[in-house]
Amino acid sequence: MSPVFLDTDVDFTGVLAHRERASEEGVRYSLLSYVLRSATRVLERHPDCNAALGGGLRPKLARFGAVQPKIAMDRTLAGQRVVLSAVLPDLRGADLDEIQQAFARIKDTPVDELPELRGTFMLHRLPALLGWPTFRAVMAILPKRPQLMGTLAVSSLGHRAVNGFHATGGTAITLNLGQVKPTPVIRENEVAIAPVMRLNLCFDHRVVDGAEAADVLDEIKTDLENTS
Template sequence: MAPVFLDTDVDFTEVIAHRKRASEEGARYSYLSYVLRSATRVLEKHPDCNAALGGGVLPKLAHFSAVRPKIAMDRTLSGQRVVLSAVLPDLRGAGLDEIQRAIARIRDTPVGKLPELRGTVMLHRLPALFGWPAFRAGMAALGKRPQLMGTLAVSSLGHRAVNGFHATGGTAITLGLGQVKPTPVARENEVVIAPVMRLNLCFDHRVVDGAEAADVLDEIKTDLENTS
């Protein structure tokens, strides 16, 4: 990959207000659900960013219609704390309820009972000598990338005192979520305190142009700040 990193600050005032109203009506949404909804909306408008590149002598570029985010989870496997990733279903047109249910199923189901993680568990149990070739062989088929790797990677460390972090999740676009914390911001020439989250975006420069990656990050920010 040729990873390049961008970041921005997102005012979460509207997200928190919407979250509070939903909670009063009995619905609970994570910040991740809001980000996944906004990111899916934006990637639908940027098909060149919902793509993957296959290596080899003659690299091939594949574009995908489905938007299937891959989320990272802090889990325990064979007594060891590890980060596991699971691919969500196509989220095009999905509302917050549907997105939250998909996250909860991945989060709350034991690792051994998640079909999405069978391949990952097998790879963890293989010696590196065999695991890496098996992984690369699986990734070689571009048509299977959405199911195996997702078309968008999203990781969050916002549950800790982490403002931002930079990583590549093996997809053309990777989003990293930091904590939401009270931050001084300027509004109408006055400084006020608002809940702000640092949003990081990594893009594979072999697939995505920098200008379009900047558009994607800006549009996700705008969509979140206008949550309704």
């Protein structure tokens, strides 16, 4: 990959207000679900960013219709704390309830019962000399990439005192979420305090142009801040 990193601050006032109203009605939404909804909407408008590049002497570029986010999970496996990832279904047209249900199923199901992780466990059991070539061979099949790697990677460390972090998830676009914390902002030429999240976007410069990546980050920010 050729990773480049961008970041911005997102005012979560609207998101938290919507989340509180939903909670009063007995509905609980994860902040990640709001980000997934906004990112899906934006990537539908930017198919060049919902893509993957195959390796080899003659690299091939594939653009995907489906928007299938891969989410990273902080889990415990065999007594050891590990990071596992699972790919969500195509979220195009999904509302917040559907996104929350898809995310909650992955989050709340024991890792050894998730069908999305069976391939990962099978690969992990192989010797390294066999596992790595197998992984690269499977990833080279571009039409299978959305189901195996996702078309967008999303990772969050917002449950810790992390303002922002920079990582690549193996997809053309990766979103990294920090914590939401009270932050001074300027509104109508006056200082106010608002809940702000640092949002980082990593893009593969082999696939995505920098100007379009900046547009994607700006549009995700705008969509989140317009939550009502």
